[in-house]
Amino acid sequence: MTSARSNVLEIESLSVRYETPDGAVQAVADISLEIAAGECIGVVGESGAGKSQAFLAVMGLLAPNAQVAGDARLRGRELLGADPRALRDLRGAELAMIFQDPMTSLAPHIVVGDQIAEVLVVHKNMSWREARAQALQLLEQAQVTDAARRLTQYPHELSGGMRQRVMIAIALACDPVMLIADEPTTALDVSVQAQILSLLKRLMRERGMALALITHDLGVVAGLADQVAVLYAGRIVESGSVRKLLKNPSHPYTAALLRSMPRIDAPVDEPLVAIGGQPPSPRQPIAGCPFHPRCAAAPSRCTTERPELRRIDGAQVACHFPRSNSASAITL
Amino acid sequence: MSGAFLKLDALRVYFSVSGGWLKPARKLKAVDGVSLEIAPGEALGIVGESGCGKSTLARAILQLVDVTAGQVVWLGRPIESLTVRQMRPLRASMQIVFQDPLASLNPRMTVGEIVAEPLRVHRADLSREQRQTEVAQMLERVGLSRDQINRYPHEFSGGQCQRIGIARAMILKPKLLVCDEPVSALDVSIQAQIINLLEDLKRESGTSILFVSHNLAVVRRLCERVLVLYLGKTMELAPSAALFGAPLHPYTRGLLASVPIPDPDLQPARLETSLTGELPSPLAPPSGCVFRTRCEFAIERCTVEVPVLEQLPDNRQIACHRWQELQLKA
Structure with a gap:
């Protein structure tokens, strides 16, 4: 990408590895990403693909035995290996994250208002009185109904959707430049999911905030993301604009994911093409292309030589035999 | 034979929720007067948001929760009247697959x-040998x-665990298979495998399926008819093609x-047309039409009068005061 873009977050050759008694686990392998201000990148993958691990590494929230290599820069400042105190100042202020399960992310014994206010007291040196007033505003911005009453409620008194809105209010408290949302709507009903996604989109637009949306659902990505990175076995297998990837994917895995999803707008008699096998275990690295055991078109080259990411049709693709742009030259 | 082998007649399941110290217990109406029939070989989807009563309804049919009022009629016999011992042979013909495959x-x-x-x-x-042969065949x-x-x-x-759960449920060749969110806990690429397996089993075995799910795209593929529940009440019941x-x-x-x-061309706009608000507390359901608090078309009448479930000619049922007007507008 050109330097004219003001990148908020730049991830370069990020790898995460664990040494365990059962052998090494390569959770993330050589991932590079750039996210510009006001932009949303959808990070897609199945469980174990490394999508959460990559961003937990950026946040500095990995387990102590994780070995992290590479760079992650937030507005030019290196995050990996940064002084823990400096990192703590950044986290919750410039860089914020929300998680899948809003119940376990909130403290069960503290009222919601104080959990939001605490961020402001810690990062902005506000008094508790000022912070609580600000918390009310934040809840309102997160479209929490009856916000004044919610301030004095405990997390268990709120619905899942409301809890996620509280998490969003906490994340927004210090006006972050970068928000990482890790499966923010997976635990919610579709109706509430749409509301939360639409809220995130509005906040992103209003604040010029960058958003990394980690999800397994390509439908979620389609509503919000500008760019998409598809992860498989800890690596990016395809990345590019949301339109390119969803309308005309080059990597067989992206294409297969799209065809294996039942769509509410597709003809019912269209067969659902399941991807055989299962996502690889990070404990057992696969020689060659990590997707080859599940790929319908995997010539012998794929079993021995791992494809590097290269630029094809305006996207980055790691495949020896990418699907042709014009038609499905490789029929899977 | 009437065609239906399972019939629910104004089924109600209420739970008593303690109100706290010195407060009276309150009634939570999880299922509030649902009537329907399932024909042999038919797949019926039950959809709605969490808390709408879809799992409770499925469990009530299997007699896993107590029915408060109404009837479950199985092959012409109301099953509440059966003793535990009499119920046992019936259980073989109704099996369930759960959401969490490993648990x-x-x-x-x-x-x-x-x-x-x-x-x-x-x-x-x-x-023993016969059993082993059947198990091996089922696994394959x-x-x-x-x-x-x-x-x-x-x-x-x-x-694979979900496949094992399905094998365990299907080995007795049940007449009814209840699937409670069977693919929700699975990876995207694996969901399609299980959906295809259920489609195949349904075609080959003629087992009826009661498919509880919040994933409407999956229900649309698998089910001939769909029941839409909201706060324990039927909002709409229709053949899939008509409903979707x-x-x-x-x-x-x-x-x-x-x-x-x-x-990416359609989804951003769809995000903005979604339902507003959240499911009200089932302990204090709205008066009149239970959906009115989130309905953009609600009028005065909806707050005072409970809409009756109308039977429409094309095998559809709907509970809405204004459906005809709205259909004309659309």
Whole structure:
């Protein structure tokens, strides 16, 4: 990408590895990403693909035995290996994250208002009185109904959707430049999911905030993301604009994911093409292309030589035999 | 024969929720007067948001929760009147597959033992060898191999565990298979495998399926008819093609609009047309039409008068005061 873009977050050759008694686990392998201000990148993958691990590494929230290599820069400042105190100042202020399960992310014994206010007291040196007033505003911005009453409620008194809105209010408290949302709507009903996604989109637009949306659902990505990175076995297998990837994917895995999803707008008699096998275990690295055991078109080259990411049709693709742009030259 | 082998007649399941110290217990109406019939070989989907009563309804049919009022009629016999002992042979013909594949398998039993257990309980006439043959055949039918018969659940992936759960449910050749969110806990690429397996089993075995799910795209593929529940009440019941093609109830429309589709040209606009608000507390349901607090078309009448479930000619039922007006507008 050109330097004219003001990148908020730049991830370069990020790898995460664990040494365990059962052998090494390569959770993330050589991932590079750039996210510009006001932009949303959808990070897609199945469980174990490394999508959460990559961003937990950026946040500095990995387990102590994780070995992290590479760079992650937030507005030019290196995050990996940064002084823990400096990192703590950044986290919750410039860089914020929300998680899948809003119940376990909130403290069960503290009222919601104080959990939001605490961020402001810690990062902005506000008094508790000022912070609580600000918390009310934040809840309102997160479209929490009856916000004044919610301030004095405990997390268990709120619905899942409301809890996620509280998490969003906490994340927004210090006006972050970068928000990482890790499966923010997976635990919610579709109706509430749409509301939360639409809220995130509005906040992103209003604040010029960058958003990394980690999800397994390509439908979620389609509503919000500008760019998409598809992860498989800890690596990016395809990345590019949301339109390119969803309308005309080059990597067989992206294409297969799209065809294996039942769509509410597709003809019912269209067969659902399941991807055989299962996502690889990070404990057992696969020689060659990590997707080859599940790929319908995997010539012998794929079993021995791992494809590097290269630029094809305006996207980055790691495949020896990418699907042709014009038609499905490789029929899977 | 009337065609239906399972009939629910104004089924109600209420739970008593304690109100706290010195406060009276309150009634939570989880299922509030649902009537329907299921024909042999038919797949019926039950959809709605969490808390709408869809799992409770499924469990009430299996007699896993107590029915407060109304009837479950199974092959012409109301099953509440049966004793536990009389109920036992019936249980063999109604089986369930749960959401969490690993948690629903006993970790200390081998896959062979898990799948053979229903046979041991209900088919005492079979010899050990006959049982083993049936188990091996069943495992192959759900896409596992005979060699895996002596392995334990933890050695399998989530998708494989769900196949084991399906094998255990299908081994007695049940007349009714209840699936409670069977693919929700699985990876995207694995969901399609299980959906295809259920489609195949349904076609081959003629088993009726009661498919409880919040994933409307999956329900649309698998089910001939769909029941839309909201706070324990039927909002709409219709054949799939009609329901997904031309939903009549504002709630059904809202639910359908909330389902994300992976198309960057359409999805951003869909996000803005979704349902507003959240499910009200089932302890204090709104007066009149229970959906009115979230309905953009609600009028005065909706707050005072409970809409009756109208029977429409094309095998549809709907509970909405304004569906005809709204249909004209659309």
